Amino acid sequence: RVDLAERAARVEEIPPEVLRAYLGGRGLGAYLVRAEGRHRLDPLDPSAPFVVATGPLTGTAAPTASRTSATALSPLTNTLFDANSGGFFGIRLRRAGYDALWIEGRADAPVVLSVDPDGVRFEPAGDLRGLGNRAVQRALAERHGPKAAALTVGPAGETGSRLANVAHGERFFGRGGLGATWGAKNLKAVVVRGEEPIEVADPEGFAFVVRECRKWLSAHPVTSRGLPEFGTAVLMNVVNAVGALPARNFRESRFDRADTVSGEALREITVGKKACPGCPIACGRRIRLGGGEVQGPEFETLWAFGVDLGLADLAAVARLNLLANDLGLDTISAGATLAAARELWERGDLPWDPLEGGEAGVARLLEEMALG
Template identity: 35%
Template sequence: MSYAGKVLRVNLTTGDNRVEKLNEKWAHDYFGGKGLGIKYLYEELAPGVDPLSPDNKMILMTGPFTGTTVPVSGKLGIITKSPATGTVLDCSIGGHFAGELKFAGYDAVILEGKATNPSYLYIEDGLVEMRSAADLWGRGAQDTEVALRAKLSPEIKVLAIGPAGENLVTMSCITSELYRQAARGGVGAVMGSKNLKAVAVRGSGSISVPDISNFVATVKEIMRTDTLTDTNLWAFTDGTPMLMDLSQNTGILPTRNFQEGTFTAFENLNSDSLKKVRAGKKGCLSCALGCGNYSKTGRAAVEGPEYETLAIGGSNCGIEDLEGIIKFNDLCDNLGIDTISAGNVTAFAMELTEKGVKDFGLRFGDTAGYLQVPELIARRAGIGADLALGVKKLAQQYGGGEFAMHVKGLEFPGYEPRGSWGMGLAYATSDRGACHLRAWPVAEEAYGERDPFTIDGKAQLVMDMQHYNAVKFSLILCDFWALSLETMAQMLSAALGRSINEEDLRQAGERVVNLARQFNVREGFGKGEDILPERIFKETLKTGATAGKLLPREEFDNMLKEYYALRGWDENGRPSAQTLSKLGIV
C-alpha cells in the first residue's frame, strides 16, 4: 500500500508529540485528503468548539498518491473548522510540501492546542521539534519561507502564515513556495490562533507500492493517454486566465460587486494580456501540467494572477489595470490573505461607499485606494479593522446585506449564478460556503451546452459533480486534471493492491459529502443557511449574454428541494438516518 501508515500528533501546548498508526478502516473508506481529514476531525472535534480556540485542530493530510509518480498528485489537504463560516473547512495547497511530509514518514499531522509563544514546527523524519519563531513573527509569509530556507536548508518545504493569520483575520491563508495557497475560510487564522508561524519539513524516505512494475506501467500509460492531452494542456499553455474571455462572452464575469456580468476592460486582464507579461513557469510535485505562470509588468511580479484574482480582484473591483492586480495579488500572498475574499470585501466596501451607506473612501476603478486595502486588512488598521470582518459581518455592522455576496460567510468566487443557475445551487450547498471547487456546473452551463437559465437537471448535475470532486480531493488530485472515475480507479487499484472500481469511488464521494454535511448539521447548519444573497433573486443583470436575467427565488427553492430529495436529506437539509447508514457513516 502506498500509505506511510503513520500519523504524527503534535500537542502545541506542551510541545509533546507522538506517532500513531493510521486508522486503516477510515483510510479504506475515505482514502486521504479531504475525506480522511474530515473523518478525523469529525471524530475528534466536539461540536461548538470556537475555531480560534486551542480546542480546534488542524490536520495536514496527504493521500495514497502523494509522493508517487501519479500525475498531478502533489497537493496537500488541510482540514479544520473554519473561523469564517463555522463549518468544516478543507483546503488544498500545491507545491512540494505534501510529498516531503510523506517522505518524512507521515500520512498526516494533527496539530492540537496552542503554543505558549510564537513558534514553528520542524519535522525531519523522526525528529519533531517546536522551535521559536520570535524572529519571524510579524513578517510576511513569503519572507518567512525565505528566512527558514536560508536558516535550515534550501531543500526544506514550508507552510507559513503572514501578519493576517497572526492577527486572526478570518480571510487569511497559508502559503507555500511563495505563491501557493490554502486560501479559503481563514485557515491561516487557525494557525495564527495556535501561535504557529510555520511548519517546515524534510524527509528522506520513499513510498512503497505492492507491485512496482504494474504501478509504473499503469501510471505511464495513463500519463500518455489521459494527462498530456488537449483536454488538459490548457493548464500549461494558458492557465486559468483563459476563463476571462469565456466569462465575458457568457455574461458571468463578476463586475462591480456583482452588479454586472461583463466588464468593458476585460481584454486588459485576459490570457492574451497575461502571456505578454509572462516571465516563467512552475509546477507542483509530480505535475506534468505545470500551470504556474509568473507574470511581471512594471514594478509588479507574481506567480499568477489566476482567474479568480483577475475576476474578483479585477473586474469586480472595477480595476482595469493589470499591473495593479498583479501588485494586489503579490501583496495578498505575502501578507497571507485570500485574494477572493479580499477582492469581495473591497468591492462590497466600494458599493457601500457608492450607495452612501458607509464611506470607506474606496471607489470602483481606483487602483491606488484598492492597493492600500491588503495591508490595512492584515494589520486591522484604519478601514482594515472593518474590512477584516469579511463581507457577511461587514453587512451586519453597516447594512447592505442584500448585496453582500457570500454564502455562510464565505465570499463568492468568480462566476455569476444569474448566468449559470446550477452554480447558484453549488454555492448554496457547498460544505464550506460559496465555493467553485465543490461543484463547477458552469462548465456545462454557461461554458458548455446545457441551458444555464433552467433548473431542469441541475440538482442531479450538482450532486454528481460534488461526489466527483469529493473523491478527487480525497485522492488529492488537482482539479485541473479532467480525468474519469475509471482512470482514478485504475491508479488507485495499482497503488493499494486491491481492486477498486468506479462505483466504489462514486460512493466514497457521496460518503464524504454526507459526512461533511453531518459535521455542519451538528454545528447547527441547515436549510436556512443554504441560501444566496437577495441580489441574485431580485436584481437583473444589465449587459451581455445575461442582460435581463436573474435567478427567480421560487426556481432556486424548487432546485434545492429536488437536491435534498435526491440526496436522501430531509426538508431541512439533514441527512436521514437511512442515508447515513447506507453510507456507513453511523
C-alpha cells in the same frame, strides 16, 4: 499529533479501514477533525485542530498528485473547512513517514514546528513575528536547507484576520481564513523534511495507469494547450463570453474590459511557467513586472481584484496579488469583501468608497485588513 501547548508530540496509527473509507486528504482531514467531536469547538479555540492530510497518491508519480489538504474549522464560515494546495509539503510529509499532521494547542510564544522522521522540534519564532510570507520563507530556507518544505502565515494570520491564508511558497491554502487558526495557536510556520521513497503496492500496474493519465492530459485541449499556454487565466475570456463572469459584486455576469486581465494579456508579460512537483500542466506563471520577475496572478485573483473590483489594469492586479500574498491575505476573499463594500457604498450604506484611491487605496485597505 502535536500539542503546541504541551510542546509534545506522538505518532498515532490511522487504521487502514479509515484510510480506505475516507480516501484522499480531504476525506481523511474531515474524519480526523470530527473523530473526537472537536468540530463543535470555536474555530479560534486553540484546542480546535489544524490537520494537514495527504492522499494515497500524494508524492507518487501520478500527475498533479502533489496536492495536499488542510482541514480545520473555518474562522470565516464557522464550518468544517478544507483548503487545498499543490507543492512539496505533502510529499515531504509522506516521505517523512506521516500521512497526516494534527496540530492543536497554543504555544506560549511564537513557534516554528519542525517535523522530520525522528519527530518534531519546537523552534522559537520571535524573530519571525510580523514578517511577511516571503521573508519568513527565505529565513526558513536558510535555516533548514533547500530540501525542507515550509508552510507559513503572514501578519494576517498572526492578527487573526478571518481572510488569512496559509502559504506554501507561491501556493496557498486560501479560503476559509484558516491562517487565523495559526494566529490563535501562536504558530508561525511548519517545516517538514523527509526523503524516504513512497512505496506503491503494484508498481507495474501503477506505472501503466500513470502513463495512461499522462496520455489523457496531453490529448485534452485544456490540459495540453489552454492551461500550459495561458495559465489558469485561460478561463477569463471564455467565462466572460458565456456570460458567467461575476462582476461588480456578482451583480453582473460580464465585464467589458475582461481582455485587460485575461490569459492572453498575461501571456504578453509571461517569462516562464511554474509547475507543482510532477505536474505536466504547469499552470503557474512567472511574469515581468517593474523591471523584475515575479509570481503571476491566477485566474481567481485576476477575477477578484480585476473584474469584481473593476480594476482593469493587469500590472496593478499583479502588484496587489504580491502584496496580499505577502501579508497572508486570501486574494479571493479580500477582493470579494471589497467588492461587497463597494456595493454598500453605491447603495448609500457605507459613507466612503473603498475603491476611491484606485490601486493605492486598495493596497492600503489590504494592509488594514491584514494588520488590524
